[in-house]
Each structure stands twice: as C-alpha cells, then as structure tokens.
Amino acid sequence: MIVLKVSVKEDTDNEFSVTVRLYGPNTDLVIDRKRELQAIPYLSAAGFGARLLGIFENGVVQSFINARTLSPADMREPRIAAEIAKELHRFHQVDIPGPKEPQLWDDIFKFLKKASALKFKDNEKQKRYETISFTEIQDEVQELKDLSDLLHAPLVFAHNDLLSGNLMLNDSEGKLYFIDFEYGSYSYRGYDIANHFNEYAGFDCDYNMYPDKDVQYHFFRNYLQPDKPSEVRAQDLEALYVETNTFRLASHIYWALWALIQANVSPIDFDYLGYFFLRYGEYKKQRESCFSLAQGFLSELRNG
Template sequence: MDAYIHDAVPTLDLIVHHDDLFNGAAAVIQALFPEWNMKDISYLQFKDGITNKLICCTHGPTGTQVLVRAYGKKSEVIIDRRQEIMNMVILSKLGLCPPLFGKFRNGLAYGCIPGKVFKVSDMRDPHKMELVARKLAIWHGAVTIPGERSSKLFKTIHKWIKEVPESYSRPKVQEIFAKHFDMTKLHEELTTLESHLVSLKSPVVFCHNDLLYGNLIYNESKDDAFFIDYEYGSYSYRAFDIANHFNEWAGFECEYENYPTKDIQERWLRRYLEVGRSVAENEEEVEQLYREVNKFALASHFYWGVWALVQAQLSDIDFDYMPYAVLRFNEYYRRKDEFFAL
C-alpha cells in the first residue's frame, strides 16, 4: 500500500534551492501545470514556518493557489517524509486535506485551503475553539492510515534525542546548551515520563501532532476550521494531540499564562466528546480526559523541546531553536509535579 500510494503521486526530478525559491517554485509549477502561462503566476513566500520554506503560487486567471514547499535542511532527520505523503493522500480522499499535486526531490506541491490563518488569539476565541474541537474529534474518529496502529510518540522522542549533538557548531548555541541541559538527566526524565503516561492507556488514534495557530485555517463562508501541514501526523495518544494544541495557545513566544484554564479546557473537551454522539458526555468522562490531557501536556513540552535541540544544529531557518528548547523544558519542569498529581 505504501509503495502504491507513493508511485501514484507525480514525481519531478527537480530541486528547489533555499537561496532561489521563486525560480525553483516556478519550475515546479511549469512541470505540473504546463497549460498555464507562466506570466500569469505570482509568488509569495510565507515565512511563519519553522521547519520548511514555503511559496504560495497564484494563477491569476483562475485564482488557483498552489503551495510549493521545500523541505528544511536535513529535516529528514526529524520527519518521515514517506509517512507525510501517505497522510496527505489519504486525508485528501477524506476531504480533510487539499490535493497533493506532486512531489519533487526536496519537497511537495499541493493545494491551498481557502480562509484565514489563525492568530494566537483565535485559538481561545469561544466559537473558533469549538470548531477546532469538533474538527479534531472528526480526525480522531474518521482517519485510518495503513500500517502499524501503535503510538509513535515515544519512539519518535527516543529517535530524536539520539540526534542531539554532544556539542554545537555555533558558540552561542553551545553556551546556552551547556548552561541548561544535562543529557544524562534528560534521558532519565524521558524514561520516567514515558512510564507514567503509557500507564494512562489514552486511546491511540491518528493525530495531527502540530496544531499550532499557523496550522489552523478559519473559513468564514463555511464557518469551519481546517488543519494544514501534516508532516508530523501519525498514530499517537488522543490526549497528546489535544494537549499539544492547548500548549500552543502560548504561541512561539511561550506565553504560558495563556494556557487554557480548567473551565475553558472542559468546555473544549465537552465539544470534542459530543461529536458523533446524540448526547453530551457525563462530567466524569470530561474530568478523566482533562486529567489525561494535562499530563500529556508534559509530553508535548518534551517532544518540542528535544525537537528544538536537534534543529538548533541542523536547520537554516531563521528561528532561535535553542532558547525555544529552554522555554519548553522550563515549562515542563514548572508544571511537572502539578500535572503528575492530577
């Protein structure tokens, strides 16, 4: 099934270089849409992403938009690109993802979901947050991806933590790393965390795993929320996907005073649990999911903290990965005892 899906996606023998994005994107568009007059194409780089380089290509006469994404430098260390393609093909068939037009040697070209990208504040908008809860419940209930249906969460973290270098090539980055991190203790912490969270037996479902504000789209005409960017999608714990979204209410600046209160979380969780059922959930089920989610918020901090430690050495994206790792682990340790005690 894996090979069949990949072979069905048009493949271009092209590279989109990070220092020549527009010309690279133009070559991809010309190959995929030979009927288009290239003079009718306009290009805009989206700079919010912190893993890849992204160009929006708009065909003037039809208004069709195609996103050409060049993978981040050495991002294959972090991301399973074959899994990502499978995710997109299957999600597209379910109407949960735009079409995948083709792949090239270091990236993908795919459709654009109409609407406005969320701002951080939109995540806590009373109406929009319920739209996200509803859509995530649909994802968790409807999506089945071929392959093993066990959680990849801790397998992924263990894989990433092995990629953290002993020392960093940039002195400033190394200085911050040496001041804040002891890898022996971090490995021990991961073992403790995994043992505690696996014992909760949170249901394993297909998860987005990266529901930050930039991956949420609000379509006003449909009054609905949509998810984009599926490269981290995999089977994982239901509670992790929800917890990760709640952590992202803090934005890249990690303003954790915006982490949702218990009352707000319970409102969100009720909406999530109601989807596909004729009656609202009882309070005991809401309370149980609340406890699971906040415990898995710790795994979210660990996941992205280790991710940032790896990216700090590999990536050429303009983002302060090492300070971000410090912020994520600071919040992990600040909330650890409180959340473990729930």
C-alpha cells in the same frame, strides 16, 4: 518549510492557484517524510487539508485553500475552539493504513539520542549546550512514559502540530481547515489535545495562556460528543482532563529536544537553543502538578 502560492494558466485561459511546499534543509532529521506522504492521500480523501496534486524531490504541490490563518487569540475564542474540537474528533477517526503503534515515545527517544550528540561551532552555544544534563532528561522521559502508559490513552492518528499557523478558516463559509501534516503519526488522543493547548501560548510563548479547567472542559465536550456536547458524562471529562494534562509534559519534552536539533542544523535565524531552555523549563515548572494529578487519578481508580 517554504510555502508558495502559484497561479497556473490553462490552455482555455482559465487560471487556478496551487500551493507549492518546499522542504527546508535537514528537516528529514525531525520529520518522517515517508510517513507524511503516506497519510496525506487518506486525510485529503476525508476532507482534511489541501488535495495532493504532485510530489517532487524536495516538496509537494497541493491545491490552494482560500482561507485565512488563525491567530492564537482565534483559537481561544469559544466558538472557534468548539469547531476545532469537533474537527479534531473527526480527524482522529481517519484510518491510515499501516502499523498502528504509537510513535510519540519512539520519536522522543530518537530526538534525545540525536540531541545528546551535538557539537556547536559557536563557543557560546557550546557552553550553553554543555549545561544540559541528558541523563536527567532520559530519566524524566522514562518516568513520564511509565506514568502515561498507566492511563491507557486511546490511540489515534494525531496531527501533533495543531498550532494556529496550521489552522485556517474561511469566514464567509464558516469552514475550518487543518493543514500541514508533517508531524502526523499514530499517537495518543491526549497528546494531540495537550499539544494544541500548549499552543495557546502563541508566538510570545506565554504559557500563562494555557487554558484553565473550564475552558478545557468546553473543548472536551465538543470533542467527545460533537453532536450533543451537553450530554458528556462527568467521568469522561475527568479522564480526558487527566490524560491531556499528563501529556502536556510530553509536548514540552518533544519540542524542547526538537529545538536542540534545530539549533545545530537549521539555517533559520531563531534562538532554538533558547527555545529548548524555555520548553524544558516549562516542563519542570509544570511537572509536579501534572504528575500529582495523574497519580491521584490512578489511585482513585485502584481504590474505587
């Protein structure tokens, strides 16, 4: 996606700025544009993102937001993290008309089907691609879905791509903005939070930056009770902690498969194939601890 700031001059000689977003080639393979355009007016009416001013064949025109884009370090700052949590709570309250079924697993299985049928022109890429076991990934996705289903995570309209580049802050007003709802859909509360936490890794993809339990609890308190974060019950914190860190794995699988498709079609000079191995490798690294956390929690519930 390409974003342009354009200044427009009115007949009265007043100037105002708009943002023109141009869709990249083949992005329809990983983004549901119909779903995005359906949601934008309702999110805009609730005060999220830029106002939608117009739609054309390969993009949209929106109002210009006077704010700076956050860095990964900004997201980790406790005061800003609390504001993100509160705003995410509000975002999850928005009702988008239409079907309310979660799209996460449907999207992952669609990505898996596309990713498993690729052919690369570059011989080296093709050799790396052929080392991937899609049967293994299929089994992993199904097992993770079965486990996460047992948690009965609340369904919300989720942003699904809350990285630092999609967060903006007007420092003088203290106003935080969520932008770019391309991947928005009805999904699981814990997935949206986990996906955000994974983005603490930043552009260097340093997953050692994933927040520890104390940092997560700070976020959860402000998410669960924005007005009275100190009054959140311990059992609610624990439940959200387990939920989030189970869906942490789903986030890695989602973006790993996304990257494989991009490796085959994107004109951007980026090692998407390497990014697949990075995200799937992190999935495998975290799998045992995350599964054990969820299984132990469910066992306590059954025996409680």
